[in-house]
Amino acid sequence: MTERVDAILDAAENRIRRAGYNGFSFREIATDVGIKSASVHYHFPTKADLAAAVAKRYRERFEEAVAKNEAAGAGRVETWKTLFRDSLAEDNRMCLCGILAAEKEGVPEVVADEARQFFEMGVSSIAEVSKDNAENSLAYGLNILATLEGAMLLAQSMGDNTLFDLATANLK
């Protein structure tokens, strides 16, 4: 039952992470999955519904992955860095929410809001491990996450994933 839905979400996530919200169509997703575009509409009535579902799943999976890596003994910042680097190395894929945030005014509000929630989760996840006061912790979380997002952007654009490591080498 959910397996087709997952396949649709997988295809949509892949396409969005490559070309953004306005860079994919229902017909492309349908072709990827092996069904017709009307069937994609059956599971996700509108394009906004589909993209929002993709972003929501992305955020939830990320939270789980952070918890899992940390349970394995990695520090919080190292965990975030590793997760981003892995997805970059795996298939040159940027952070989904980074792309959605970049083209913010061109995506439905419900989608931009999911991206916003991802960043809020990320900033507070990283800020949490700072022993400083509230404002300095916030600044710390923002600084780390901003650097990671920007490093993915630069590495992708300049076509060299090792630049991600160089750009983030001093983070701790």
Next chain:
Amino acid sequence: MTERVDAILDAAENRIRRAGYNGFSFREIATDVGIKSASVHYHFPTKADLAAAVAKRYRERFEEAVAKNEAAGAGRVETWKTLFRDSLAEDNRMCLCGILAAEKEGVPEVVADEARQFFEMGVSSIAEVSKDNAENSLAYGLNILATLEGAMLLAQSMGDNTLFDLATANLK
């Protein structure tokens, strides 16, 4: 002669910085400028031509602005930070090339290449003021530019431009 061309480039830059390459059309640009879409094609035969010209002008203007601010006595990093913050404050506008880089696989190669050139210019501009060896200077330039780009992304997505200042407060 060039005044209409400039108006077209202005409109295209504004639209791309809000919704990306796939988030604008010739008809929208034409409406913004007050002409017909066929007239936009007269000046820029294809969409790729137009977007590449926008990105090229953006890079050149940025280089000039950096030189000008520095002549006025500001440090290199402070200059880059100020230029990005100003464009964010002015009209919630992200870095043009940050957006084009994010949706890289969805834009024509000639456009992605202009974005790449912007980042190469930026990284070496910032790396230049480092007194360290080649690799460390590169890492320094990458780190600063990545943080600035990511800070714009976060501030825009979270709807609060002061977050840009918080995220970049420790850069020097």
Next chain:
DNA sequence: AATCACCTACCTATCAGTTGATAGCTGACA
């Protein structure tokens, strides 16, 4: 056991609107 209503998960066919792009015309100006 057989009929019935209902559901899920697809399908075909089609819609109006938008897209980038082209051909060919017009008027202004040198």
Next chain:
DNA sequence: TGTCAGCTATCAACTGATAGGTAGGTGATT
């Protein structure tokens, strides 16, 4: 007379979305 900078009109392709059909399954009623 050309060239420039617009224009009208049109194109095929693609877009998100909808209507309506169908095959197969579930579960209750008869």
